[in-house]
Amino acid sequence: MNAITAQYNGYQLHSVFQPILSLCHRRSVGFESLLRSTDVDNHAHAPADVMREAAERGDIRLLDTLCQSLHIRNFSAQAPEERWLFLNLDPSTIADRWYHDGTLTRALREAGVPPQRLVIEIVEGAIDDEPQLFAAVDYFRSIGALVALDDFGTGHSNFDRIWRLAPDIIKLDRSLIVEAEQHRTGRLRQMLPNLVSLIHEAGSLVLAEGIETHEQALLAMDADIDFVQGFYFARPSREINHLEIDGLPILSDITRHFETTTTIEERIEADRIAPYAEAFRDAVERIGRGEAPHAAARQLMTLARAARFYILNERGEQTMHVDGRSLRTRRIFHAGPITDTSGGTWYRRQYFRAAMAEPYRLQTSRPYLSSTGAYMCVTLSIARGNPPTQVLCCDIDW
Template sequence: MTTAQQERTAAAPHGFELSVASGLQRYSVQHSGLTLTSVFQPIFSLSHMRAVGYEGLLRAHDPFDRAVSPIDVFGEAARVGDVLHVDRLAQVLHMENFRMLGAEREWLFLNVHPGALTDPYHSASLLANLRRLDLSPRRIVLEVLEQSADDVERLAEAVRQFRERGFLIALDDFGAGHSNIERIWQLNPDIVKLDRIMLSHAAHRADVAAILPGLVALLHEAGKLVLIEGVETEHEAHMALSCDADFVQGFFFGRPAPGLADSAHAAECIGELSERHQSLVDARERRMANRLAPYLRAFERAAERLAAGEPLDEVCWNFLALDDAARCYLLDAKGRQAGRNVVLRADRAAHETRYLPLTDAQGANWLRRPYFRTAIAEPGRVHVTRPYLSINEAVPCVTLSVATHIADRTCVLCGDIDWFDDERF
């Protein structure tokens, strides 16, 4: 053993053993007949195209060198009332091994049981170990696990104190168990980790996939960075890109390992993925443009006829005769709907009876709608919204709009198109 190794061994907590495997030095510790050690799963920034952090994960083996699930380790600890001790033991082990890796700027993500955060001994022990290892609290991201807390106010106060000391706080497994929107308001984390189950559902259901970008946007507006965990396939990686997540974690990008991620390989992987994703986005935009083309032509002709003085009921027929055209309507310069919706097909009228209180839109105020504001801001040009949920039937739609002059007044002609889209990244 070298002098440096001897110094590190002497500095390690009592009971920790230093071993060398595959050229890597790492610590292990014996607990309840098991050998415990650490592996680290990289967390990548999609924008930086490199690992910005590593989550410390426990690995356990029995005396016959058979792997034991960490779930079983903590399950047994819970059975005998030893969870907080094992929680602290795992954190010290991860900090020791992370320090051995020589990472200079990356974060270390540590899973922390809510009960351990509110334990005064845990706080003192954590800070003491960081000082001993010369690790700044700013290098540590405390992941608050999704287990329930007996006293949420006490947990929130403990989280606040850790943050004041320089730690970052992550809310783990958002969307599962007790990790929900209320938990975000209570704990005010810096990073929110979306649970894998949300990504799994989104990969198989278009309606759930449509929610993810909005959820990420909501978290961004609340000042939270977003990490999507459990990314295992390229399809799921494209979904993470499409919803504008900040960070990703999962087997597709990097498996848990004793050492650091290969930075060159990570940059190449994320770079190639981003190029393929942009190609998919471009192709989807072209398909949308092709699909919209006949609607745009019919709508532009309707606007020309309307400006020439023809009645609304007559100018919209060609547009409404197209398969997915839903309705036309006219707004005044203040966003007020001047008359009823113009609907062509009888089956459309029958369908709308489920939303009978919404069918009469005469006098409705659509001033807040983007399609009105963009049309008023740039008159004479047809504007196209992104797909959104129509209030008329609670279905996805795209709205075409154009500001035009009828006699001496400004009006905005609008046309809605049903936009059911099963395409997913």
């Protein structure tokens, strides 16, 4: 393919494209356009250096417009119709509302690229003036383009802005994935799926950029991230060979690895829970035969990670509880103001409602932060009665 190039201030400008891949579809869904530049001696120069020179010369608008047209034309000449073009705009283009001059829509029209195939990338923290940001998003949507907020998760990130803007795609800053990879048992690794879930609830798809390792790809899959890009899959290239990208064995490999790893982890988790589930069922049966709850739960509470045994009525109100020896609240809160759960109500907890919906069936919650001690726990629960009048529960220090 004979790529189109452009000239600016002694530099020759080139387009390169990096694939955006869907983990579910196991193929490319788009390509991000990136700038590459060389001087008269064919020495490469960083795009940031070229942009800095343009800023010093007052040419940012000229260079940004030139790059937009260059990327759109090269994309149009190569890309299949069902793929998006991710196009970065300089923040000053948005701040000064230069996009209103029709240059972008004219470039799309001349290249035969429908606006619906365009994803405008806006750096999430680069525009402090929110009315400007909202006006730009409204404009790009009015012409039919999608909007992606880039670098989410860095210093200026604002969830309130996400709720109000409802961008089509959120691009997570690569530092989030790198940090989660480096701290295998850290909080960020546990929080990443919840962060993605919140973004999904706001109505946005999630893209993780800068994926460079197998472990990072698995983390993205585990967190339910929609799209990925990075050197692990493909480096930026002047040529768009979507058939080669879509046939990457790596996409199938990480899916199989994730399935295997998840199965193993689920088996390990089931093995960890098994002795507690057995002792918990035994306590429930003893109470059903008329034994006092404290006595019935005695063996259960001797297990190393048994944190609490408690009984709730049909309204979720706690009627009794026994603390286990593993309870960590006193090491975290000196006065223990939240360790006394007498009179508490746990109706809002999923483990209570699940038990009430299926009497006499053991329920196992997902790990969550206990509000009785700020430690991660898993709760076992069983409802008794038909209709149920009691829910017996056991918290396991996870």
